[in-house]
Amino acid sequence: MQEARTWRELLGQILSDPKERQHLIETLNITPITFTRWVSGESDPRPQNLRQLINALPQKYQEQMRKLVKEEKGVGEIAATPQETSLKAIPAEFYARVLVARASTTENLRFWSTCHLILQQAIGQLDPERRGMSIWVVRCMPPSGPYKKVRSLRESVGLGTAPWIGSLEQNAMFLGAESLAGNVVTLCRPGVIQNLDREHNLMPASRVDYEKSVAIYPILYAGRTAGVLLVSSTQVDYFLSQTRTDLVQQYADLVALAFEPQDFYMPEDIALCVMPSHKQQKEYFAKFRQMVAETMLRAATKNQPVNNMQADMLVWQKLEEELLQIPARQTVRDYSETPAVSIIKLY
Template identity: 85%
Template sequence: MQEARTWRELLGQIISDPKEKQHLIDTLNVTPITFTRWVGGESDPRPQNLRQLINALPQRYQEQMRQLVKEERGVAEIVAAPQEVTLKTIPAEFYARVLVARASTTENLRFWSTSHLILQQAIGQLDPERHGMSIWVVRCMPPSGPYKKVRSLRESVGLGTPPWVGNLEQNAMFLGAESLAGNVVTLCRPGIIQNLDKEHNLMPASRVEHEKSTAIYPILYAGKIAGVLLVSSTQIDYFLSQSRTDLVQQYADLVALAFEPEDFYAPEEIALCVMPSHHQQKEHFSRFRQMVAETMMRAATRNKPVNNQQADMLVWQRLEEELLQIPARKVISLDVETNNQN
């Protein structure tokens, strides 16, 4: 490979590899034509995008890219910018965007599109240097069981920066009383763990790979709760900054607009149960898409067609019931074992 003389030339060489190009497109959430314009000098990346680009490159290119950027007049200060939250509050114009999106989106897409719009803005503001963050809207499952209570939570809309994938929804799982999110829903107050390696015994926590610290804020409306905004970082003590946790709180308040009033539940309607580990849940979720397709086909043959969103919920409810039986079966088997020994 010929030695690049500018950062644009280096970028052009890197994205000549289709795999590297697709990785950067997914990570930076930009279009292929944007890269073409950057390489050709037709446009300049915003400072935040340029810093994100450097951090998203393979390790072997990062230092060279930093040096080449420094040599280009007018952008040297970008590399040296402090790695901190760029804004302490959500931009006022973004609130207007959310309100317009909510008003103009059809009912069946409103929750997902509004949540996704908010998470895109949140992750860009909370992790501008792409140290590694996942952010989820976790919502209460509809009441079920003999007492018609909310028995679990489900990860619903999620985005990530490396080492997490960009779209986390394919990895969505249940959370219950064993999780910090469950604790936050039960108590209706935030939960923050600065170092999961040290503090994991101090409060409930259902930990995932790469997660070192987490901040979870309830999504509230009129004294009721719909779920939580769950933010995880690869960095220890990432949520020590008051401005950063204030920002998470603001986004939790804003994402409440994605929900309908009936999605919020009073504290007495919630009785979370223990859910199996993510590892155990994966076996049950391996056929999720197939189960959704089968549910839609069965409904159609009965002349009671359901759309994809409705079929999704029916499968989630079926899986919830299956998974809630696992801890119960374990307790029963342990009791039988103990009685046999006696």
Template identity: 50%
Template sequence: MSNYSSGFRDMQKPPTWRELLGSIIRDPQERQRIASDLGVRTITLMRWANGESNPRLQTLHQLLGVLPHYRETFLELIHEEFPDFSELQDEESVQSQPALIPAEFYTRVLRTLANIPKVLRFASLGDLILQQALKHLDPHRLGLAIIVARCLSPSHEEKVRSLRESIGRGLPPWENDLEQHAILLGAESLAGNTVISARLIVNQKLNENSSLSPGYHGVWEESAAAAPITLEGKIAGSLLVSSTQPDYFLPSRQTLVQDYADLIALAFSPEDFYEPECIELGVMPPQRVQQPYLTGFRQRLVDTMLQAARNHQPITITQAEQLAWQNIEEKLLQVSFQSEEG
């Protein structure tokens, strides 16, 4: 918890959410960041903190997502001023959120699919669908991240051993482009369990160690849902959706996650799908353990392509990426094995 929160606990008089906000926005950079993420002016934040005006309740819920480290403190203090705060959010959010993907968006996807070259299909359709899913699943911008974790093509005709985070988009507090933070996922992850079971899986409270649902608590994540990406009974990976809000994935949102997973299957090629018996995910170490192996990834690609050229067997950047990820996967599986042995 922050220094602000611990400082407030030492005060005799309990603080209000406005006092907490006022303390946080004393930092000009933080004030500007919060205002930008909420889509308001900095003077508006100051008026809220001074009690000169009231934000809309849905904006208060956005505030929880923009300041995830203060979430529990804010939630308790806001509830003191607005007793119906939690209940109103669920009702407003669900009622204002369309239950189906708009028909016109399906038309746009099919038109894009018909007009783009195959080499651009995954990137173009992936970005188009993820951006739409972000707006649809999080219309009030409370904080959402969506990642496509695709099966990493096995080397030497072996089974699929991991999933690679290949494309991702987010709303604050996440960055919009999440690809630079890509890691490998395995049987320990929510996405991995979804691929193994070939069904949608939800964890509504990632920060509770006692939860029986798979998955682990990442930065800013409070709840998550993952749906398999399938075609004719084969699996290409998983669509992983994370929220800053606990218990966010109500049945209607779960249906939408699966619908978007079915739609994004159009971005894949037939050879990207694997029979379930060809998938045997291993356990991948946490992100902090993977990071040293991922550092310098771009340089590794260049070196791989140069070496292939020297051997008079030139390869494309896509083939070089595949080889580099397979090499990282092999090392990380060994790390996990040694950790289990130790």
């Protein structure tokens, strides 16, 4: 690759790789035409976008990009010292946007579209430098089982910045009593871990790739819980700042507007069970979309048609029932394989 003389030339060279181009488009949520204008000099990126661009680049290009940006008059100061957002609260005008969206969106799309709008704003404010963050709205599954209790949580709507992909929903899984999210729902109070490498034994936590610190806040309404807002970072101690955790709390409160009153459960209605690891769950979710299509087809042949959202929930419920049996079967197997002398020692 020829040595780039300006940051725009370097960006053009990077964008010539289709994989890198797609990665930057998804990570920065910027259209291809915008990148073309930056490369040609037709327009300049906003300060925040330029800093996000540098942090989203592969490591091998970041230092060179900073050097070239500093050399361009008028934009050099932008990348010299990356700054954390000065906003200490959700902008007032954004609350108005959420209320308008909630009022004008059809019932079938209201939950997803409202959550997605809020998460886009949240990830931009909580991770302005694109250091690496994932945000999930995790909701309670409907009560089930012989006692009609909420037995698990499911990751519902999620967004990420690199190294996570932009839209996380295709990777959605169940969480249960073994997770920090489950602990937050059960106790109805926030949970924050600043260093998962160091503190993983202090409280329940089902960890995912890249996750170094996490902040989880319950989604509440009138003393009842609908789930949690789960925010993970690639940075250790990312949630030491009171300003940052206050923001997570504010966004958890705002996400509550996406739920209907019947989606919130009293503490006595929640009895979370242990869910298998994400690795085990992936095998069951491999054919999720196929299962949804088959569910809709079967319903149509019985003259009981269901829409995509209803079929989704039916499949989630089917998978929940199957997965809840795994820890129980594992416990029975472990018990049966334990030597008799060991069993005696337990008593």
